[in-house]
Amino acid sequence: MALAHKGVDARTVGWHFGEKRLPAGLNRVPVLVDDGEVIGDSTEIALHLENKYHNGPSLFGGDGGEVHARFVVAWADTVLHPMLFPALALDVLAQVKPEAESYFRQTREARLGTTLERAAASKAEQVETVRAVLAPVRHVVEKREYLGGDEPSYADYAVFGAFQWARCVGGPEVVGATDPVHAWQERMLDLFDGLAREAKTAKDN
Amino acid sequence: MALAHKGVDARTVGWHFGEKRLPAGLNRVPVLVDDGEVIGDSTEIALHLENKYHNGPSLFGGDGGEVHARFVVAWADTVLHPMLFPALALDVLAQVKPEAESYFRQTREARLGTTLERAAASKAEQVETVRAVLAPVRHVVEKREYLGGDEPSYADYAVFGAFQWARCVGGPEVVGATDPVHAWQERMLDLFDGLAREAKTAKDN
Numbered sequence: 031m032a033l034a035h036k037g038v039d040a041r042t043v044g045w046h047f048g049e050k051r052l053p054a055g056l057n058r059v060p061v062l063v064d065d066g067e068v069i070g071d072s073t074e075i076a077l078h079l080e081n082k083y084h085n086g087p088s089l090f091g092g093d094g095g096e097v098h099a100r101f102v103v104a105w106a107d108t109v110l111h112p113m114l115f116p117a118l119a120l121d122v123l124a125q126v127k128p129e130a131e132s133y134f135r136q137t138r139e140a141r142l143g144t145t146l147e148r149a150a151a152s153k154a155e156q157v158e159t160v161r162a163v164l165a166p167v168r169h170v171v172e173k174r175e176y177l178g179g180d181e182p183s184y185a186d187y188a189v190f191g192a193f194q195w196a197r198c199v200g201g202p203e204v205v206g207a208t209d210p211v212h213a214w215q216e217r218m219l220d221l222f223d224g225l226a227r228e229a230k231t232a233k234d235n
Numbered sequence: 236m237a238l239a240h241k242g243v244d245a246r247t248v249g250w251h252f253g254e255k256r257l258p259a260g261l262n263r264v265p266v267l268v269d270d271g272e273v274i275g276d277s278t279e280i281a282l283h284l285e286n287k288y289h290n291g292p293s294l295f296g297g298d299g300g301e302v303h304a305r306f307v308v309a310w311a312d313t314v315l316h317p318m319l320f321p322a323l324a325l326d327v328l329a330q331v332k333p334e335a336e337s338y339f340r341q342t343r344e345a346r347l348g349t350t351l352e353r354a355a356a357s358k359a360e361q362v363e364t365v366r367a368v369l370a371p372v373r374h375v376v377e378k379r380e381y382l383g384g385d386e387p388s389y390a391d392y393a394v395f396g397a398f399q400w401a402r403c404v405g406g407p408e409v410v411g412a413t414d415p416v417h418a419w420q421e422r423m424l425d426l427f428d429g430l431a432r433e434a435k436t437a438k439d440n
Contacts, residue, residue, distance in 0.1 A: 088299065090299055091297065091298055091299015091300070091302065091303070092296065092297040092298070092299045092300065093296055093297070093300070093384065094293065094295055094296015094297045094299055094300020094301070094303075094304075094383070094384075094388065095296070095297065095298070095299020095300050095302070095303050096299070097296065097300070097375075097379065097382070097383060097384035097388075098296070098299075098300050098303030098304050098306070098307060098382070098383075098388070098390055099299075099303050100374075100375050100379075101303070101306070101307050101310075101371050101372070101375050101382055101390065102303060102306050102307075102371075104370070104371035104372075104374035104375055105306075105310065105370075105371040107374070108370035108371055108374060109368075109370065109371065163314075165309065165310075165313035165314065166306050166307075166309035166310040166313055166314065167306070167309075169305075169309035169312070169313060170302075170305050170306050170309055174302065174305075177302070177303070177306055178299070178302060178303075179298065179299075179302035183299065183302075183303070185303055185306065
């Protein structure tokens, strides 16, 4: 989404759990390789794009936007994603290649402190918890089109990542159809000629 | 804090629960009366100061800063304050004037769905929950001086309000001494020659 926002063409390389072919020193995706420069971490990639590509619209809306976006990103990383994971645990597992299943199960069960099956058992309640935790997103998008105001910002993409994750693994709907956050999700799916809407989902496999 | 940030002199008028002398149409504090103009709501007040007083440093860091600050404010309003309230319920009650006690108890117990005493019973656990919920603040202030980056922003003041509330009613320490959020709180207390540190607390009554 950040690449599309900046109008930067890129070749996307798929990646699966357990694959070891990341550039040296990096052990997580996403990774951007830009003219030989290797950048890991979504926010670092967004900052790289912001600083290097001046033709596209700003991803952060200036210095104040950038530093405040870090709060939104930290919230998505430390609250939204971890709270959503139990509800998606078995849906994600179903997308993991057989040879990576035991790696995925061991690392995720250690993080959860329980089995994937037990974590996923109360999916409906977990979705309710996630809906409650989305209150600050709801407060903003009730009044504005995007977390970035009239235009989407990197903060929107960071939060939307969780929704797209749920969508692509064939998980439950994160928010109900009448939730203002749902309308925002639809706007995000429409951006860049439906880029996120066209992403491959579990149904395509 | 926002007035001090903008270097605007103001006369502060104390206010207690149950008092009815707010300007017409307003039923909550804070209220700013600026040259006859009446503004309610902290964020509206901050925006008024930002737009009217151009000599002081920016409270938001531009348009992108403003829109993203709204997320931080919404998070403080919808997550931090409500989660902190049970731990402070009896400390706040002790500061309420006798004639407003029943108003305070009725409205707050309706909101809590239980008595103030029962809400406050597991104070230590509630403080632990608040500490967990502060993760996004912690992630930012581990790396930067303030949520606003090198300088405090309105987002800092919005979050700090919860800490100052706990402090002024003589409630528990929100974060432990080794928490990076504690160091941030100390920086906030030092701002403007210790303005917040000098605020009247329960001990002064």
